[in-house]
Amino acid sequence: MSATLLQLRDQCIIDAGIEGEPKFPTTRLNRMINLAQRYVQTNLNGLGIKKWEASDSLTLAAGTFVGTSIKKSDLSVDCPNMLESPNSIIFIDITAGAAEYGLAYEIDVKNFKEQLGNTYLAPVYSSPVFMRLANFIYLAPSTISIATAYYYKAITDLASDSVATEIPIEFEDFIIKKVVLDIDDILGKLQDKDLAQRQLEKDINATYEKFLGKQQELNRIKSNDKVKLQ
Secondary structure, eight states, X not given: OOOBHHHHHHHHHHHHTOTTOTTSOHHHHHHHHHHHHHHHHXXXXXXTOOTTEEEEEOXXXXXXXXXXEEEEEEHHHHSTTBOOSTTOEEEEEEEEETTEEEEEEEOOHHHHHHHHHOTTTOOBTTBOEEEEETTEEEEESTTOOEEXXXXXXXXXXXXXXXXXXXXXXXXXXXXXXXXXXXXXXXXXXOSOHHHHHHHHHHHHHHHHHHHHHHHHHHHHHHHHXXXXXX
C-alpha cells in the first residue's frame, strides 16, 4: 500500500532527526516532500518508466518563425500538467487531412530553422517536426490541422495527510532520502550535496534495474503458465 503524506513526513522527521525543529514546520516539509516526488519522478521517466504517460489535443494557431508559416500551441493551456524534464513530450500525432498524417518529434531551434529554410529538408505531413520555445510548441508544416501531444504529466502534489503518493512503492524510499538530503544540506551537515545527489540517482537507477528484472521475470512466468494451459 502506497505511503500517505503523513507517513512520508513522519519518516522524514525520524530519519533526519528533526523532531521539534522550528526550521521545518509541517508546511515546509510538505513542500519538500512534493518537490522530492517530482525529483524521483523525473529520474524514473529518464529511465523509461511509462506510469505517467498522458495525451491532450492541441489548439493550433497560425504563426510564423523566421518568416516562415508554422502552427503554434500554448503549452500552459493545452498541456498544463506536463512534467518539466528534458524529454517531456514523447511525440505529437498530427493530421492534415483524411489520408495525411504523421508523428512529429522534437528538434532544437537551430535544426528547426534550417529545416524551414531548406527546400530539401522542409517538413511534410509524413515527417513533421516540432520545437519548444517560450512555453509554446512550434509545429511544421503549417498545414497541420489536428494535433495530439503525448507527454509525461507531472505527479499530483500531496495536498492532505491522507493522500497517498503516486510514486511506485519500490521507489518511495527515495522520496524520503531526497528530503533528508535536502534537510542535511540546509542544516550544514552535508559536505558535498552534488556528490550525495549523484549517488542517490545511481541508487534509483540500480533499483529500477532490479525492478525491471523482476517485472520481466513475472512476465516470463505468466507466459510459461499460459503455454502449459494450452
